[in-house]
Amino acid sequence: MHMNIHFGIRPFVCEICGSRFNNEGAKHNHMRRHSNASPFACPLCEKTFVWELSLKQHLKSHANHGDIKASM
Template identity: 40%
Template sequence: MQNPTMCDQCGVTLRYASMLLYHKRSHLAVKPFACPHCPKTFVMPYLLKWHMRSHTGEKPHQCPECPLAFALKANFNRHYDTAHRGIRGFFPCPVCGRISTTKGSMQLHLRAVHGDAGWPKRDRSKRKTKLLEDKE
């Protein structure tokens, strides 16, 4: 970190002193950058800029190897690494061992399959019985 600065309210360390102003707005619930198309507001101007892409459909990050384009650079980087470079993340499920390529997909798997939140689990026990009844 270059010139780290610490918030006196929560202790978070920020890379630049200029970021401290934006961070302190989160404690005050001040979000001065408002979307003109919907009620969302943002602490930082670049967050509003990224959000505006959801309204305009702008996708400035074009993949050089396929026709896909992305609104956010991070999404393009993940696509390029997994689809074209063969680099995959390795996030094993701590419960069943299933491998996910992103941390987010692993968390979704944990909630949906092993937790109470997420999609309702299907009762697969009746499936075989129903299939056998249909054949008779």
């Protein structure tokens, strides 16, 4: 499996879009993009995110623009 990275071997294929991955975990993470699940919601606006990291980055944009509400 480790050698897949070095040799560019991507045997795991997304059945929806055809994207290819070098390991099952990467494919699994990719599949979350195709689901309608967005479990991470911004408490300051109505945006939702598939990834927690994306929500954290989004929250920084609120802080940078002075949008953080006193309720936090």
